[in-house]
Amino acid sequence: MKRRHFGYAAVAMVAAAVSSKAQAEDKPLVIGVSIPAADHGWTGGVVYHANRIAKAIEANYKGTKVIVKTSPSGAEQASALEDLVTQGITALVVLPHNSDELTGPIKKVKEKGIFITVVDRALSDPKINDFYVAGNNPELGRVAGDYMKGKLGKADIVIIRGLPIVIDEERQKGFADAIKGSELKVLDSQFGNWSRDDAFKVMQDYLTKYPKIDAVWCQDDDMAVGVLEAIKQAKRSDVKLVVGGAGMKEMIKKVADGDAMMPINVLYPPAMVGTAMEMTAAGLVNKNPVRGKYILDATLVTKDNAKEFYFPDSPF
Amino acid sequence: MFLQRFNLRQTAPFIALLVLILIGSLVHPNFLTYSNLIQNVAARTAFIAIIAVGATFVMASGGLDLSVGSMSAFTAGAMILFLKSHEASGGALLIAQGMGLAVVVGLFCGLMNGLVVTWGRIEPFIATLGSMVILRSLFTWLANGGSLSISPELKDVYAPVYTGSFLGLPIPIIVVLLVGTVAALILYKTAFGRHVLAVGSNEEVARYSGISILRVKLLTYVIQGLCVAIAVILYVPRLGSANSATGLYWELQAITAVVVGGTLLKGGRGNVWGTLAGALFLETIGNILTLSNVNVYLIGAVQGAIIIIAMLIQRGLNRREI
Numbered sequence: 087m088k089r090r091h092f093g094y095a096a097v098a099m100v101a102a103a104v105s106s107k108a109q110a111e112d113k114p115l116v117i118g119v120s121i122p123a124a125d126h127g128w129t130g131g132v133v134y135h136a137n138r139i140a141k142a143i144e145a146n147y148k149g150t151k152v153i154v155k156t157s158p159s160g161a162e163q164a165s166a167l168e169d170l171v172t173q174g175i176t177a178l179v180v181l182p183h184n185s186d187e188l189t190g191p192i193k194k195v196k197e198k199g200i201f202i203t204v205v206d207r208a209l210s211d212p213k214i215n216d217f218y219v220a221g222n223n224p225e226l227g228r229v230a231g232d233y234m235k236g237k238l239g240k241a242d243i244v245i246i247r248g249l250p251i252v253i254d255e256e257r258q259k260g261f262a263d264a265i266k267g268s269e270l271k272v273l274d275s276q277f278g279n280w281s282r283d284d285a286f287k288v289m290q291d292y293l294t295k296y297p298k299i300d301a302v303w304c305q306d307d308d309m310a311v312g313v314l315e316a317i318k319q320a321k322r323s324d325v326k327l328v329v330g331g332a333g334m335k336e337m338i339k340k341v342a343d344g345d346a347m348m349p350i351n352v353l354y355p356p357a358m359v360g361t362a363m364e365m366t367a368a369g370l371v372n373k374n375p376v377r378g379k380y381i382l383d384a385t386l387v388t389k390d391n392a393k394e395f396y397f398p399d400s401p402f
Numbered sequence: 403m404f405l406q407r408f409n410l411r412q413t414a415p416f417i418a419l420l421v422l423i424l425i426g427s428l429v430h431p432n433f434l435t436y437s438n439l440i441q442n443v444a445a446r447t448a449f450i451a452i453i454a455v456g457a458t459f460v461m462a463s464g465g466l467d468l469s470v471g472s473m474s475a476f477t478a479g480a481m482i483l484f485l486k487s488h489e490a491s492g493g494a495l496l497i498a499q500g501m502g503l504a505v506v507v508g509l510f511c512g513l514m515n516g517l518v519v520t521w522g523r524i525e526p527f528i529a530t531l532g533s534m535v536i537l538r539s540l541f542t543w544l545a546n547g548g549s550l551s552i553s554p555e556l557k558d559v560y561a562p563v564y565t566g567s568f569l570g571l572p573i574p575i576i577v578v579l580l581v582g583t584v585a586a587l588i589l590y591k592t593a594f595g596r597h598v599l600a601v602g603s604n605e606e607v608a609r610y611s612g613i614s615i616l617r618v619k620l621l622t623y624v625i626q627g628l629c630v631a632i633a634v635i636l637y638v639p640r641l642g643s644a645n646s647a648t649g650l651y652w653e654l655q656a657i658t659a660v661v662v663g664g665t666l667l668k669g670g671r672g673n674v675w676g677t678l679a680g681a682l683f684l685e686t687i688g689n690i691l692t693l694s695n696v697n698v699y700l701i702g703a704v705q706g707a708i709i710i711i712a713m714l715i716q717r718g719l720n721r722r723e724i
Contacts, residue, residue: 123547124542124546124547124548125542125646126547126646126647127645127646130545130548131548134547275698277698279647281650282641282643282647282648283641284647286446286641290446291689294433294438294689294693295432295692295693308549308645308647311641336551400548401546401548401549402548
């Protein structure tokens, strides 16, 4: 009797092993997407585009599932990653809140054999990610600087910076390198904290401080809103050009409409999360090689190409 | 002699402000101009000044409201959403209705804060920290994580509320002076005002003398909510939009303005005009630092140092009078 039982058990185990192997082969591709919650304009855009592309991937690749999870903080994102692993993801696309806090948790996901795509904010240990997609901050500064140099020739300009963090420094450095040796004179450079209200104040004070300002570089479209309003309220006609950046829909629309004071924009698009998701899916489903780095350039948006970058339904 | 010294305490915030203006006039020739000091600095102080007047009541009664920044964002968000959804009928009447809505939202938020503090008997720090997080999140939800803006056409109709002027004074400044006058009358000339100070200086004594502590405290939070609404009514026409940076750290600026203005953080003494001077003092520091050539990384340090020095001098003056 005992032996017979053992025999049944062995058969059952083999059967179970075979069927689970078969399941593993048919297992549909599940892509987990972990991004910060919409806490400011740009991340609002990230959430919008992640959901937009999730639908597109599920429609294009039959049987593929995309789970988008937003997290309001780094700690909560770490828990969200664990939940995604529990839900059986085969690939993870992650835009980390910050590199220091999330490098460890992402490494744990990697150790489960899951394909890792990191977006925008590089991890402390770059060996963890299989694929990396990011915008180009030094390039955002360089493109803006090159354009202003070419457009203005000899001119007095003011700069409004973001917050004193790496992103801001890279943009500043790119800009400074681009205008080195040119006839652009930087009168002043102060922090506007990527805030409309603070940029409004700084611009008001610049207008008090300097009798003649030819152009403003404020690297970010939210701050450009405050800058434009301050100039308008001061009724100053000396400022001819305001260059923002990142591609906020209201500003892209201005460019498309041929606004005289804002003829261009420099992209740092939240839609890059979509690029990362599409390429991850393409790599895993169709076996295209997608390992390595994919750095977007900081595209110069002009009246001619503005339509390509205009998403009227996006919150950003 | 006593009277003279008492006035010293009352006027200390104004003396500090005058000294600062003197320093400013040395820093840049354009500092002491109508367009800088009145049109720019005084006008943009309006939001914090009005909110700080409300905070003067809350703090004089021994309370605290950390939610005013988030409340401003939420109220502005609700107002803009309302204006957007009725944009077709755009015009002065619509804007008046929007203002009415802002007042209702502000009063409601203040009432909720007040009820949690009084009826719920939760420490004001925790109660308003909670509503600060809730209201910020509600705003983000309203804005779908981005920003909310009214149409350029409607903004052109509404803009004069911030940019316009009457008898040479920008409208925001006139509103601040009106709010200050009414607040001073309430705090200094009414029974309610005396009750606020009594509750703030000693709750037990106030209770024994028959003051309804709960009612007095509840009303201070409602006043705070109303002040936030008035500030929002001036804020929305400036940029015509609100986003996640709207109202950020306004609670800290308002509390600092109130304390710099001579109101005690622990309650029992309130100085409405001092609060207005305090708010203007803070904004003027920022203005002077931008006009000066202080290293951009050190601006925060200089700002903090000026506030501490001003408080130390005030404390010195107060001590001498005792």
